[in-house]
Amino acid sequence: MALTFDHGIYEPIARVVAHTASGRDSVVAPGQVISVFGQNIGPAAPSTASADPATNRVPDALAGVEVWFDDRKSSLLCVSLGQINAVAPSSLTPGTVTRVVVRNGFQSAAPLELRVEESVPGLFTVNNSGTGPAAALNQDNTLNIESTPALPGSVVTLYGTGFGAMDPPVSDGVVTGSSAIARVRLPVRVEIGGVPALVEYAGQAPGLVAGVVQLNVRLNSATPVGLPEVVVVVGESLSQAGVTVFVG
Template sequence: MASTSLVPKASTWTPPASSPTTPASAAARRINLSPAFITTSSWSSARGEVSLYLNGRLVASRNPTDLGVMAAALNPDQLVRLFLDDDNEWAPARIALFRVYAGPLSATEIRDIYAAPFTSTIGLPKPGFQSSGIVNSASYSAANAITPGGFFSIFGSDLGDDFGDWGQSFVNNIAPRRLNNVRVLVNDQEAFIAFTSSSQINAIAPDNLPDGPVNVVVEYSTLRSTTVATQSRRINPAVFRYTPENSRYLAATANDGSAYIGPPNLFGTNGFLSGLALRPARPGEYVVLYGTGLGPTTPPVPAGQIPPPRTGGYPLSNSSEIRLTLNGQTTSVVPAYSGLSGFPGLHQLVFLVPDISNGDYETVLVVNGT
């Protein structure tokens, strides 16, 4: 079970500044490849290195100006993968796979490569994962991993090449169904993709899924995984932790946004996390927990959609059936708020911390008996 840390009341904290905006990803670079040379359209501004792979094996990682020497020894029809890193912490790595030509590329071939330089799948294995690799994104449990409108994660291999999230990909406040050329189907319905990498996908399940077995497929470009079965359940509550794999502390904030809730040295940062205070909760204050899979809301919000502003928010339809306990002591939830946050697939649970002694408290959330 997870714990919430509590200490006596203290002074009011100053509200945080606005969250920083994540810079947009760097533009993809165009690559023209032949057995004798590699040229690019914009290497003059590149700050990073390029790694050259032959048939999946790393050959060298050098400054772009040295790649011509490496390319001279290539043979026609050899598969070549380029890994481009712009040395920018916000920019996802770029990967391209091309077949070596016997001579210079024709104008048509160059145009084709320029139009889609990072979508070739020649020689790549199809995405692979198992039922045990489909889990609830908050609990990391494979039991009833999928909930309509809730977050789930897929762990496997060759799930895609680009590392990145959906930050710049919302259209009309709706999350992307295809991200970094990756698509996930649940019972042939498109999920909403939040994050992709070669080994992990985070997504929001579509609406209208049955309770019971469902089938999951991952598509990367033209590659399609085998169909993998898992379980879906209409309500399967889970609360996010600071580190899902092993942390005993729930991810929580003060209701006024002034602090993260947890032991001050949880991350070795001496009471701060991302510029905010990191401290135990205080009796008499409202604390926010973050979860997924808590069930539908009234009024309903379609899966993958940012909820439009609304007085009173989007409370859970079954909010009267929620119970939260700290070491067995029931605390009030209904008078506060339990429902969607301002983010797709993410629920909030706002509760009043009871007047109890300092310490770590086992926290249990029950929704509709689950």
């Protein structure tokens, strides 16, 4: 009896590259955190990146996995059989199309194409779905949840990605320290419940990898109480619909 082997059974298949915060696909901004979904694109045992103590950077290869944007490797955050979280290179050029290739060991998935835009802002949410209550902190560092809402006139901290270039430019994969914080280069506006809020800070998030943006936003005294929707505008691009904060 002859034995045959199907060498394609473990072939990596990348199905979609999505915005990790909003879930939007087909587009990407320089330095944006992205999620690749597919089959056999990573190890069976999930692996999470740690920053190298010598360089304070997360790796661009993890458990035999690499994610390439054209001829540039992305920084990796975590890899598994069906999902990879990574950070798109900050050197991507808006107005172009980039080809994303996942390499798992010695095999490569078919490329996926993304349109590069100046900004593709998205906010992280508590349930990781891209809608519902934002992953947010109140002015006193308590979680912004129903039992501890933000007060009108107070500061709320939001987290997002896809805000585009930073000023000054930031090296890919670096975990942000507490000093030398870069800010979002494009203008940033925020409305909460349809009322403009004051953006006190929009830039790197201390303790998190470059690509994650922290927004410190002071609520207007006229902000409606309850669960108003948050809209962030970066340049000319809007964040996803359906993200809210608790105000009381």
